[in-house]
Amino acid sequence: MIVDTILYFIYSPKIIRNEAQKCVEVGPAFSFLECSIIQIYQFSDSRNLCDPFTNRPRKRRRLYCKKLKLLPDNYLEQYCADLEVINIMAPIRPVEELASCPQSQAVEENDVGDYLVSRTKKVRNSDYMLFSSDALTHISCDSKASEKYTWLGERLRLTFKMMRSDSRLIRTMCHSHGFMQCSNKNPTVNIIWMGAPVKSIKMRELMPWQRLNQFPRSTEITKKDRLYENIERSKSIFGEAFDFIPEFYVTPRENKNMELAFERVTREIKEAGGELCFPGEFIVKPTNSRQGKGIFFANSVSFSMVDIPAEGPLLVSRYLKDPYLVNNHKFDLRIYVAVTSFYPLVCYVYSEGLARLASQPYDTSASSSESNEFVHLTNYSINKNSTSFVRNESMSSEDLGHKWTLGALLRYVENEGKDAKLLMLRIEDLIVKSLLSIQNSVATASRTTLRFASTNFELFGFDVLVDQALKPWLLEVNLSPSLACDAPLDSLLKTRLIADLLNLACIPLLDKKIIDSVTPALKKSMNSAQDTESSDPDEVELDPQCAKTLKRRPVGLKRSVLNKKIVSGAASIIPNNEKKFEQIVRKVELEEGRRGDFIRVFPRNGSFGMYSPVMEDLGSDDYDERLFDEVILKKNTKNSSGHVSPSTSSASSSTSSSMHIEDLSDLFHDVMMQCNKYPTLADVPIEIREIISPWYEEASEYTKKITQEGETYACKLPVIRSTARLRTKSCAEFYEVRKVQMAKKKEAEAAAAKENEPAVPHSIAAKRV
Numbered sequence: 046m047i048v049d050t051i052l053y054f055i056y057s058p059k060i061i062r063n064e065a066q067k068c069v070e071v072g073p074a075f076s077f078l079e080c081s082i083i084q085i086y087q088f089s090d091s092r093n094l095c096d097p098f099t100n101r102p103r104k105r106r107r108l109y110c111k112k113l114k115l116l117p118d119n120y121l122e123q124y125c126a127d128l129e130v131i132n133i134m135a136p137i138r139p140v141e142e143l144a145s146c147p148q149s150q151a152v153e154e155n156d157v158g159d160y161l162v163s164r165t166k167k168v169r170n171s172d173y174m175l176f177s178s179d180a181l182t183h184i185s186c187d188s189k190a191s192e193k194y195t196w197l198g199e200r201l202r203l204t205f206k207m208m209r210s211d212s213r214l215i216r217t218m219c220h221s222h223g224f225m226q227c228s229n230k231n232p233t234v235n236i237i238w239m240g241a242p243v244k245s246i247k248m249r250e251l252m253p254w255q256r257l258n259q260f261p262r263s264t265e266i267t268k269k270d271r272l273y274e275n276i277e278r279s280k281s282i283f284g285e286a287f288d289f290i291p292e293f294y295v296t297p298r299e300n301k302n303m304e305l306a307f308e309r310v311t312r313e314i315k316e317a318g319g320e321l322c323f324p325g326e327f328i329v330k331p332t333n334s335r336q337g338k339g340i341f342f343a344n345s346v347s348f349s350m351v352d353i354p355a356e357g358p359l360l361v362s363r364y365l366k367d368p369y370l371v372n373n374h375k376f377d378l379r380i381y382v383a384v385t386s387f388y389p390l391v392c393y394v395y396s397e398g399l400a401r402l403a404s405q406p407y408d409t410s411a412s413s414s415e416s417n418e419f420v421h422l423t424n425y426s427i428n429k430n431s432t433s434f435v436r437n438e439s440m441s442s443e444d445l446g447h448k449w450t451l452g453a454l455l456r457y458v459e460n461e462g463k464d465a466k467l468l469m470l471r472i473e474d475l476i477v478k479s480l481l482s483i484q485n486s487v488a489t490a491s492r493t494t495l496r497f498a499s500t501n502f503e504l505f506g507f508d509v510l511v512d513q514a515l516k517p518w519l520l521e522v523n524l525s526p527s528l529a530c531d532a533p534l535d536s537l538l539k540t541r542l543i544a545d546l547l548n549l550a551c552i553p554l555l556d557k558k559i560i561d562s563v564t565p566a567l568k569k570s571m572n573s574a575q576d577t578e579s580s581d582p583d584e585v586e587l588d589p590q591c592a593k594t595l596k597r598r599p600v601g602l603k604r605s606v607l608n609k610k611i612v613s614g615a616a617s618i619i620p621n622n623e624k625k626f627e628q629i630v631r632k633v634e635l636e637e638g639r640r641g642d643f644i645r646v647f648p649r650n651g652s653f654g655m656y657s658p659v660m661e662d663l664g665s666d667d668y669d670e671r672l673f674d675e676v677i678l679k680k681n682t683k684n685s686s687g688h689v690s691p692s693t694s695s696a697s698s699s700t701s702s703s704m705h706i707e708d709l710s711d712l713f714h715d716v717m718m719q720c721n722k723y724p725t726l727a728d729v730p731i732e733i734r735e736i737i738s739p740w741y742e743e744a745s746e747y748t749k750k751i752t753q754e755g756e757t758y759a760c761k762l763p764v765i766r767s768t769a770r771l772r773t774k775s776c777a778e779f780y781e782v783r784k785v786q787m788a789k790k791k792e793a794e795a796a797a798a799k800e801n802e803p804a805v806p807h808s809i810a811a812k813r814v
């Protein structure tokens with residue numbers, strides 16, 4: 046019998062010592078067993094074999110599984126459907142034979158930067174946690190249905206921590222999957238969710254199985270002034286391809302230029318016989334604030350330096366006064382973008398988004414300054430205070446009130462006879478270019494900060510304004526876009542978004558015990574690599590305590606084999622650049638099956654040829670081109686058995702047109718920027734149409750409805766039942782202390798309020814009595 050299966054052995058030396066043999070032959074999702082070492086072997090032939098650790102007849106293994114009650118009845122169908130073969134009864138070969146088995150060499154150590162997991166050539170979905178928004182439906186009540194989602198996280202004792210963020214959605218999602226919240230100090234936590242920029246130095250400490258929702262220096266795009274300056278810099282290098290932000294000035298450093306700009310604008314308008322726009326030709330925003338706070342308008346006529354405070358940087362940008370209107374209301378779009386790698390760039394746009402409408406009709410001649418903000422600003426946080434704001438409380442309507450889904454907005458645009466999918470391609474284009482404009486900074490910071498390829502991911506909220514020519518303009522990029530769920534549409538969209546995002550992040554399924562036992566050795570190995578960059582990885586020493594634990598030799602396993610595995614395992618944990626690149630390639634392939642409703646916009650068919658002329662030179666690694674070759678070209682070659690279609694070839698390959706690839710790229714960027722010239726796909730030159738047609742087809746994902754007729758959706762996040770609100774001891778203590786502090790604060794406030802209360806006049810007091 047040929048067993049073409051990769052078998053995972055999880056065993057606990059402690060248990061073996063106690064003679065309670067618990068050696069189980071399992072798939073990766075079984076790794077919740079209490080164990081401290083995993084050994085992985087690959088077999089091709091399994092005749093006449095016996096268990097290498099226990100020397101017991103193989104039928105016992107099934108017994109163990111049953112005895113331990115580890116498997117729900119329908120476990121295999123539910124969780125392992127995508128595994129190639131899980132054969133619990135497959136016999137195995139003695140370990141001595143195994144060592145000489147050529148197939149065992151095919152098993153790679155420390156693959157994908159995920160130490161102890163996914164060591165096979167083929168990384169599989171089931172090595173990582175699968176998140177589902179359905180889990181939230183059950184977390185408020187004790188039921189078998191909720192266990193289906195929580196049991197794996199609970200058994201593996203997976204943890205998360207939230208720092209400078211109190212997002213209820215993240216907490217609910219993690220608890221719904223059995224994650225335990227731990228205190229900020231916990232060094233071995235699985236997911237770290239940050240609500241503010243993290244210091245680069247902290248990122249150096251990330252372990253390969255940990256995931257952090259941030260890249261170093263991503264503030265280059267999330268701070269308003271830095272974003273505009275980075276795009277402006279790219280524009281000065283690559284030209285009009287980056288013409289998607291309004292003219293801008295940053296005070297106080299550009300005060301002089303700003304004054305000149307105001308004068309020029311006034312002069313131009315007067316010469317053309319026009320009138321200055323109401324409320325202003327320029328909009329002024331504090332660079333560090335959010336939710337529309339501190340925004341005001343400045344017109345060249347009324348403008349004086351008195352209006353603009355000198356302290357603190359302000360972004361003064363040209364007011365886009367011809368927005369596309371929906372039922373006569375201005376709107377902006379919130380587009381969710383996930384980045385899983387900056388160099389090479391790998392980014393995804395979520396197919397569901399939001400359109401936020403101003404609560405009062407658009408009018409540039411209005412003179413009531415009071416309602417200005419409800420006409421010209423589209424922030425939800427501002428408009429919800431307007432008396433005319435209509436909340437979308439509907440369970441299934443996507444275009445009701447002043448918050449719509451992206452799909453509803455695009456369907457509206459289509460009904461007006463416009464090309465909504467081409468609009469989405471243009472939005473994707475500005476997203477890719479914005480990320481490329483900071484690629485150099487992030488890549489440089491990542492080289493010195495990130496040790497592993499898969500530890501970081503980030504979700505950005507892109508705010509986009511669309512003008513009457515259907516040209517998208519980038520207003521700003523949010524570091525941690527709001528995940529508040531205060532309407533059914535919000536809950537529906539954002540829970541799916543976060544589930545898909547965490548799936549993209551690929552959280553490895555590793556038992557806390559394994560993590561705890563290997564952490565000291567890895568830390569040491571990481572520190573010594575830091576001290577001596579050129580040190581020979583094979584010489585890395587193990588922490589004596591950890592080595593002792595790891596070297597407890599299980600029955601039947603040769604000491605030499607075990608030692609070799611431990612040392613090489615710990616030593617090769619920090620990948621070199623080439624290894625990192627290989628890990629990224631595998632991760633991108635893995636993400637393909639886990640992206641949910643995310644659309645990968647870079648790299649994709651034909652993308653490298655179009656964007657390479659507007660990409661900065663980041664050295665000789667050429668990761669972007671190589672990733673494109675690995676992930677796109679090779680796949681296409683496989684699919685078309687040797688034939689690569691012209692539209693999918695890389696920059697160096699020729700296309701079906703006679704145009705040179707650089708001219709094609711120029712034309713592509715012209716199409717993306719010139720909306721009046723190319724309003725629909727039919728107007729786009731055939732050479733470019735050939736390239737973007739598959740992207741255009743994919744863009745139909747954006748126009749789909751997210752709700753279904755007759756379905757009802759939860760209007761709020763569920764309350765997590767207390768038994769599922771798992772917290773580590775230190776975290777629980779932290780919350781206890783906080784609770785007491787809050788109560789004290791409230792008491793103090795109440796006392797202060799009482800003290801400040803005006804004394805009740807004697808006559809009134811008497812009346813009251």
Ligand SMILES: Nc1ncnc2c1ncn2[C@@H]1O[C@H](COP(=O)(O)OP(=O)(O)OP(=O)(O)O)[C@@H](O)[C@H]1O
Nearest residue numbers: 291335336337338363364365377422423424520521
């Ligand atoms: N250049 C512009 N032209 C026209 N309208 C603009 C411009 N810049 C901003 N706005 C309007 O002002 C609103 C707020 O701008 P912006 O999103 O940059 O500020 P914010 O305070 O950071 O908001 P957020 O809460 O989204 O972080 C936008 O939603 C948009 O409607």
